[in-house]
Amino acid sequence: xxxxxxxxxxxxxxxxxxxxxxxxxxxxxxxxxxxxxxxxxxxxxxxxxxxxxxxxxxxxxxxxxxxxxxxxxxxxxxxxxxxxxxxxxxxxxxxxxxxxxxxxxxxxxxxxxxxxxxxxxxxxxxxxxxxxxxxxxxxxxxxxxxxxxxxxxxxxxxxxxxxxxxxxxxxxxxxxxxxxxxxxxxxxxxxxxxxxxxxxxxxxxxxxx
Numbered sequence: 001x002x003x004x005x006x007x008x009x010x011x012x013x014x015x016x017x018x019x020x021x022x023x024x025x026x027x028x029x030x031x032x033x034x035x036x037x038x039x040x041x042x043x044x045x046x047x048x049x050x051x052x053x054x055x056x057x058x059x060x061x062x063x064x065x066x067x068x069x070x071x072x073x074x075x076x077x078x079x080x081x082x083x084x085x086x087x088x089x090x091x092x093x094x095x096x097x098x099x100x101x102x103x104x105x106x107x108x109x110x111x112x113x114x115x116x117x118x119x120x121x122x123x124x125x126x127x128x129x130x131x132x133x134x135x136x137x138x139x140x141x142x143x144x145x146x147x148x149x150x151x152x153x154x155x156x157x158x159x160x161x162x163x164x165x166x167x168x169x170x171x172x173x174x175x176x177x178x179x180x181x182x183x184x185x186x187x188x189x190x191x192x193x194x195x196x197x198x199x200x201x202x203x204x205x206x207x208x209x
Contacts, residue, residue: 008070008071009070010068010069010070010099010100010103011068011069011070012066012067012068012103013066013067014065014066014067015056015059015065015066015067015076015077015078016056016067017052017053017056019067019069019073020052020053020055020056020065020076021048021049021052021053021056022072022073023052023073023074023076023092023093023094024048024049024052024055024076025045025049025052026095027048027092027093027094028093028094028097030132030134031091031092032048032092033129034128034129034135035051035092037129037154037155037156038153038154038155038160039051039155055076055090058080059078062080062081063078063081063087064078064079064080064112064115064119065077065079066078068100068103068104068107069100070096070099070100073094074093074094074096074097074099074100075091075092075093075094075097075100075101075104076090076091076092076093077089077090077091077092077104077108077112078091078112079112079116079121079124081119081121084120085122085123086121086122086123086124086125087116087121087123087124087125088124088125088126089124089125089126090126091104091126101138105138108142109142109143121167122166122167122168123164123165123166123167124165125147125163125164125165126139126144126162126163127150127153127160127161127162128160128161128163129154129158129159129160129161130149130158130159130161131158136161136163139163140163143165144163144164144165145163145164145166146162146163147162147163147164148161148162149161149162150162
């Protein structure tokens with residue numbers, strides 16, 4: 001008799017406090033280090049619960065948020081309007097993030113993007129620690145343009161980078177003449193107002209269907 005292995009389907013639904021808390025309490029170390037370097041509280045169970053409460057409250061008040069999972073919540077992501085037309089994005093996940101990254105990427109390029117445009121977003125940005133090269137590759141695959149370096153940004157003195165999606169022409173690191181920055185500025189220019197067309201650039205993720 002042939003053995004058929006069941007493949008779990010990734011689900012994505014609106015983010016609530018319970019799901020945000022479950023993801024935050026089980027957050028992978030790299031996400032926690034990046035986030036808590038820009039907070040007053042330390043990385044602890046209480047600090048993570050406080051983060052989840054803040055995120056859920058902000059999403060409820062003036063944002064968009066979703067949670068992706070399989071048998072349990074794995075990743076929380078979304079954006080919060082900071083003032084009219086200007087949004088700040090967020091994402092954090094558990095060590096199982098690679099299992100849902102493809103599904104989240106497809107959702108972000110289609111459903112999330114359309115939701116932001118429907119809410120009048122002109123700009124959506126995120127800051128990422130300079131050492132999070134994995135996150136930078138994912139943001140580039142999502143069409144975010146790297147705009148600026150913020151030295152001494154984290155409370156530990158670490159540098160952070162700003163990535164942004166805009167409805168107008170993107171602003172790249174044009175003041176930096178280095179070939180790597182010039183190449184990056186021309187490579188990651190999927191704007192909020194353009195169709196999502198980078199499906200082939202999604203990071204590989206074993207097990208994500």
